[in-house]
Amino acid sequence: MQKKKPSLLLACALLLFGLLVSCVPTADAIRRNSVSYPAYMQGIDYGKDTVYVIGHKPPDSDSVCTAIAYANLKRKLGVNAEARIASPVNAETAYALKYFGVKEPPPLENAAGKSVILVDHNSFAQAASGMDKANILEVIDHHNLIGDVATAAPAYYRNLPVGCASTIVWLEYLEANVPIEKDMAGLMLSAILSDTDNLQSSTATDLDRQAVSDLVKKAGVKDRTAYFLAMEEDFAAYRNMSEKDIFYSDYKEFKIGGVSYGCATVLALTPEKRQDLEKRLGDWVLKNLETQNMDMLFLKIHDLETYKATISCYGDGAAECAAAAFPRADGNKILLDRNLSRKKVVRLLQPQIEKWAAAHRQKDAA
Numbered sequence: 001m002q003k004k005k006p007s008l009l010l011a012c013a014l015l016l017f018g019l020l021v022s023c024v025p026t027a028d029a030i031r032r033n034s035v036s037y038p039a040y041m042q043g044i045d046y047g048k049d050t051v052y053v054i055g056h057k058p059p060d061s062d063s064v065c066t067a068i069a070y071a072n073l074k075r076k077l078g079v080n081a082e083a084r085i086a087s088p089v090n091a092e093t094a095y096a097l098k099y100f101g102v103k104e105p106p107p108l109e110n111a112a113g114k115s116v117i118l119v120d121h122n123s124f125a126q127a128a129s130g131m132d133k134a135n136i137l138e139v140i141d142h143h144n145l146i147g148d149v150a151t152a153a154p155a156y157y158r159n160l161p162v163g164c165a166s167t168i169v170w171l172e173y174l175e176a177n178v179p180i181e182k183d184m185a186g187l188m189l190s191a192i193l194s195d196t197d198n199l200q201s202s203t204a205t206d207l208d209r210q211a212v213s214d215l216v217k218k219a220g221v222k223d224r225t226a227y228f229l230a231m232e233e234d235f236a237a238y239r240n241m242s243e244k245d246i247f248y249s250d251y252k253e254f255k256i257g258g259v260s261y262g263c264a265t266v267l268a269l270t271p272e273k274r275q276d277l278e279k280r281l282g283d284w285v286l287k288n289l290e291t292q293n294m295d296m297l298f299l300k301i302h303d304l305e306t307y308k309a310t311i312s313c314y315g316d317g318a319a320e321c322a323a324a325a326f327p328r329a330d331g332n333k334i335l336l337d338r339n340l341s342r343k344k345v346v347r348l349l350q351p352q353i354e355k356w357a358a359a360h361r362q363k364d365a366a
């Protein structure tokens with residue numbers, strides 16, 4: 001009798017292991033178990049006019065590539081959708097588009113009165129002009145909910161806490177059972193690698209990793225890291241760009257407690273190049289702070305070699321708020337041993353800025 005126990009234990013362990021493995025979502029499992037994604041669309045009147053799929057301004061690779069891939073999925077499902085951009089694409093996106101042979105979408109000059117689907121953002125501050133007067137049908141996003149986007153009719157609003165909006169669109173291709181062609185796979189892959197720094201970022205989730213492992217095959221990318229670095233090398237060269245252009249190349253604006261602030265993120269390939277950019281861009285910001293119409297400006301620069309970062313703070317109270325939000329401050333600079341996403345940086349800064357604003361309102365009133 002006693003001899004049987006280990007084998008019974010082994011059988012139980014194997015059963016448990018099998019159950020656990022079957023719980024890990026795979027592309028097949030998603031297809032098998034999913035509610036049919038196109039079913040959600042029945043509740044939306046897409047109309048006969050073109051539906052414009054568009055990301056934030058200025059656009060990053062996620063905003064552009066996700067808009068293209070999602071417009072493509074929508075067309076396959078019978079919606080007259082087209083991708084648009086809010087302003088010209090950056091060098092990284094241009095590299096991805098060229099590599100996979102996809103044309104840059106035309107700009108959407110004014111969204112007022114148009115039917116649109118927003119990807120990669122959910123606030124008017126980051127949207128193309130006229131968006132507050134647009135007919136917003138859907139939002140596909142992976143950011144915190146800022147909440148000023150209003151719609152006239154019930155909308156398909158899908159926000160997942162994943163590393164990239166393309167991961168959601170990848171999921172929807174699977175749910176809708178629409179095959180992912182090479183070029184669309186390449187664009188979604190580029191978007192995820194860009195948003196998650198080749199899956200290094202703390203924002204990358206298992207779903208992003210699964211999307212990447214599926215998309216590299218479909219895109220025919222043999223060496224993922226080599227592709228990522230080639231894409232970033234073009235981007236981080238910042239060719240023919242002024243300090244102002246570089247500062248605003250990946251920049252977002254926020255507002256809390258009456259304080260408007262902007263956060264720029266800049267990428268360098270090596271720590272030396274990071275320090276060089278800190279000096280160049282820092283000098284530019286100091287000289288031009290007054291004319292940028294923001295109460296506070298934050299500049300985060302990280303390098304891909306060490307994955308360290310610094311956040312430089314400009315404007316009244318900026319360094320004070322940042323010092324309260326992060327453990328290591330040095331003058332107007334925050335030192336990060338490991339780069340954080342802008343999302344995390346803003347999440348940590350926001351309550352400190354709110355506190356600072358409340359204290360200053362009290363002072364002004366006194």
Ligand SMILES: [Mn+2]
Nearest residue numbers: 062120165195
């Ligand atoms: Mn994104």
